[in-house]
Structure formats: structure tokens, C-alpha cells
Amino acid sequence: MADPSRFPEAGLGLDRGSTPPTPRWVKAFAAVVVVLVVLWLALHLTGRSLGGPGSHTPVGGLGGDAPFGHRGPAPLEGGHG
Structure with missing residues (x-):
């Protein structure tokens, strides 16, 4: 039997404990994935999601029933807004 200390290059491929470093x-x-997941989670928990059923609802919560160009309740008669 050969002495392993005399032929160190013979055992190079047998060491299973070391793995190559992770590429940059x-x-x-x-x-980047972790940052995007944290950003999505923060937006989701604060109610400011990036999409979904209510993403096109105006901030005032008028929904889709408001006529085009409607900006809120009409001013009272004789009032100045």
C-alpha cells in the first residue's frame, strides 16, 4: 500500500468537506431578491401594495362608481367650497 503522505496530489478529489466558494x-x-421581498412585505403590510383589486382606487375611496372627472362632493349652494 502506498503512503498517502508521499503522494499528496492523489487525494485531491477525495476531500468531500471543502466546497468551492459561492460565485459573486x-x-x-x-x-437583490431579499431586498425585493422585504420591500414587497413592507408595502403589503402597510396597505400600499403594488397591484391587486384595489390598486386603481383613488385615495378618497370613491371606487369605480364615481363619474369621470368627479373630484368629490359638490359644494353647498351659495358656498365657496
């Missing part, structure tokens, strides 16, 4: 692009991609 994988780390950057993971960081």
Missing part, C-alpha cells in the same frame, strides 16, 4: 453573481442575485 449568486450572492448579488440573492441580495
Whole structure:
């Protein structure tokens, strides 16, 4: 039997404990994904989502029943707004 200390290059492929380092692009991609998930979660929890059923509703909550160009309740007669 050969002495492994005499032929160190013979055991190079057998070491299963070491793995190659993670490429930089994988780390950057993971960081971008984490940032986007945190941003989505923050927007979702604050009610300011990026899409969905209520995304086109005006801030006043008039919904889709308001006529085009309607900006709120009409001023009272004789009033100045």
C-alpha cells in the first residue's frame, strides 16, 4: 500500500468537506431578491401594495362608481367650497 503522505496530489478529489466558494453573481442575485421581498412585505403590510383589486382606487375611496372627472362632493349652494 502506498503512503498517502508521499503522494499528496492523489487525494485531491477525495476531500468531500471543502466546497468551492459561492460565485459573486449568486450572492448579488440573492441580495437583490431579499431586498425585493422585504420591500414587497413592507408595502403589503402597510396597505400600499403594488397591484391587486384595489390598486386603481383613488385615495378618497370613491371606487369605480364615481363619474369621470368627479373630484368629490359638490359644494353647498351659495358656498365657496
